Amino acid sequence: MKRILQVTLVALFAVVAGLGFTASRPAAVALAEPSAEANLAGPYGTYCARCHGGDGRANTAKGRQLEADDLTDSTIQNMSTEKMTRIIKNGRGKMPAFKNLSARQIAQIIATVRSF
Numbered sequence: 680m681k682r683i684l685q686v687t688l689v690a691l692f693a694v695v696a697g698l699g700f701t702a703s704r705p706a707a708v709a710l711a712e713p714s715a716e717a718n719l720a721g722p723y724g725t726y727c728a729r730c731h732g733g734d735g736r737a738n739t740a741k742g743r744q745l746e747a748d749d750l751t752d753s754t755i756q757n758m759s760t761e762k763m764t765r766i767i768k769n770g771r772g773k774m775p776a777f778k779n780l781s782a783r784q785i786a787q788i789i790a791t792v793r794s795f
């Protein structure tokens with residue numbers, strides 16, 4: 680009986696700690712206010728910004744010329760990580776394929792896109 684209580688307490692603690700972690704994340708994201716300049720420093724800036732812009736809105740000469748999508752659009756914001764990864768790796772229409780990015784770079788890029 681005492682052991683069950685112990686296990687329950689440990690499980691409960693894990694859940695509460697997990698919730699705390701999730702709950703504290705939006706605050707952390709809000710603190711690191713995504714700015715166009717900050718986005719340009721990471722892999723998103725290197726590989727995506729020339730068309731999609733530092734703010735994701737594709738309001739760049741190249742973006743307008745190729746009719747790149749506005750990444751702040753809800754369809755793209757709601758896109759699954761798997762689908763976005765596929766688009767980055769394989770390209771899409773006039774968007775080039777980025778075959779040589781590491782999983783880590785792709786994860787960073789997707790995190791930037793989701794911060795728009």
Ligand code: HEC
Nearest residue numbers: 726727730745746747748755766767771772773774777788
């Ligand atoms: C040379 C310009 C260019 C670059 C660089 C570029 N894109 Fe695009 N992107 C486009 C164009 C053009 C489209 C519209 C493609 C279409 O649907 O025909 C697009 C579309 C997209 C879409 C939406 C696709 C869909 O099916 O709705 C996503 C997501 C996207 N780009 C992400 C990225 C990311 C992330 C990067 C950086 C790794 C990137 N793009 C780099 C031009 C670019």
